Amino acid sequence: MTDDEFDEAPRSTRRTALFVAAPVLVVMLAFVWILASSEPATDRQVSSPLLDEVAPELKGSTITGTGFDLDNRRGQFVVVNFFATWCTPCLREHPELVRFSERHAAAGDASVVSIVYDDQASDARQFFAEQGGDWPVVLDPDGRVALEYGVAGIPESFIVAPDGTVVAKVIGGVTANGLDQLMREVSAG
Amino acid sequence: MKQIAASKLTWVFMAGILVVVLFIGAVGDSGPRSNAERGRDLAATIKCPTCRSQSAADSDAAAARAIRTEIARRIDGGESNEEIRAYFADRYGEEVLLTPSGSGLTGLVWGLPVAALVASMIGLGLVLRRWQSRAPREATAADRTLVDAYVADHSPAGRDDPDGGGP
Numbered sequence: 001m002t003d004d005e006f007d008e009a010p011r012s013t014r015r016t017a018l019f020v021a022a023p024v025l026v027v028m029l030a031f032v033w034i035l036a037s038s039e040p041a042t043d044r045q046v047s048s049p050l051l052d053e054v055a056p057e058l059k060g061s062t063i064t065g066t067g068f069d070l071d072n073r074r075g076q077f078v079v080v081n082f083f084a085t086w087c088t089p090c091l092r093e094h095p096e097l098v099r100f101s102e103r104h105a106a107a108g109d110a111s112v113v114s115i116v117y118d119d120q121a122s123d124a125r126q127f128f129a130e131q132g133g134d135w136p137v138v139l140d141p142d143g144r145v146a147l148e149y150g151v152a153g154i155p156e157s158f159i160v161a162p163d164g165t166v167v168a169k170v171i172g173g174v175t176a177n178g179l180d181q182l183m184r185e186v187s188a189g
Numbered sequence: 190m191k192q193i194a195a196s197k198l199t200w201v202f203m204a205g206i207l208v209v210v211l212f213i214g215a216v217g218d219s220g221p222r223s224n225a226e227r228g229r230d231l232a233a234t235i236k237c238p239t240c241r242s243q244s245a246a247d248s249d250a251a252a253a254r255a256i257r258t259e260i261a262r263r264i265d266g267g268e269s270n271e272e273i274r275a276y277f278a279d280r281y282g283e284e285v286l287l288t289p290s291g292s293g294l295t296g297l298v299w300g301l302p303v304a305a306l307v308a309s310m311i312g313l314g315l316v317l318r319r320w321q322s323r324a325p326r327e328a329t330a331a332d333r334t335l336v337d338a339y340v341a342d343h344s345p346a347g348r349d350d351p352d353g354g355g356p
Contacts, residue, residue, distance in 0.1 A: 048282075049279055050280070144259065146251075147259055149280070150238070150280035152252070153238075
């Protein structure tokens with residue numbers, strides 16, 4: 001074997017490795033880019049035994065010390081939202097709830113009520129002070145309300161129609177537009 | 190005649206054992222227990238809805254704690270086990286129950302194996318009985334003729350082979 005042949009072999013191996021590695025690298029980068037840029041799953045409606053049933057009783061104290069009773073909201077759509085301050089998807093959906101609440105504040109045709117899930121009242125107060133939102137935030141210290149609604153993970157939202165029946169269960173976060181769309185569909189029958 | 194009576198007695202004995210076993214299985218654990226024990230047993234039959242593969246008895250998640258509290262509250266309220274399980278199934282769906290309920294369509298899960306066992310035992314009994322009735326109890330004249338012919342052919346005197354046959 002001459003010196004030229006000796007040098008040639010590793011060079012061809014390097015070229016082959018480059019041809020194999022380059023496409024693999026491109027595919028991996030594309031995969032990372034897709035994962036990083038994709039929107040999180042929101043407005044995912046799921047089945048629930050509560051659908052088309054009268055919403056379970058929702059009565060309790062809020063983080064500001066006032067009382068709340070869902071029955072007093074009859075005649076408008078209510079988004080019953082279960083959240084916690086330690087839940088990242090809850091933090092992500094919160095601006096959408098604020099947008100939805102502000103959009104319907106004047107008309108009074110829809111409102112939001114949040115239920116604190118496995119969290120402290122002080123943390124919830126701080127969360128709302130920082131993130132905005134002026135709707136009632138009901139405490140659920142023993143988790144009974146979450147149990148009544150069959151909550152299996154947060155964020156979870158139940159859309160209660162003006163007649164008091166549950167018309168949708170949404171998991172993984174809501175959007176203001178998604179909620180409006182849902183209300184339109186329900187109103188259209 | 191004695192043999193038939195003994196056979197019948199065996200069947201009656203086996204049926205008796207089956208009934209006793211089924212009875213013990215059905216009501217054997219329904220003795221008086223404390224509410225705490227009952228609650229623990231019930232929680233073990235309900236899935237923790239926010240956990241993976243854990244019952245409400247095993248998990249310390251908030252949902253599991255809430256389920257245990259609710260079970261205790263409902264036991265104190267005088268509800269039966271099935272009523273309490275139905276409450277959770279109404280909220281989370283039947284999939285929250287780790288053991289199927291004993292009523293409705295899911296009750297078939299319990300009933301079908303028992304029905305299949307009883308049906309197969311009855312079937313086996315009928316087949317065995319038919320075989321027994323079909324089998325002739327005494328040799329007929331034709332049987333005797335066949336046996337005699339065989340014996341005559343295979344006895345040393347009746348063989349034609351001069352070498353005595355056999356390997």
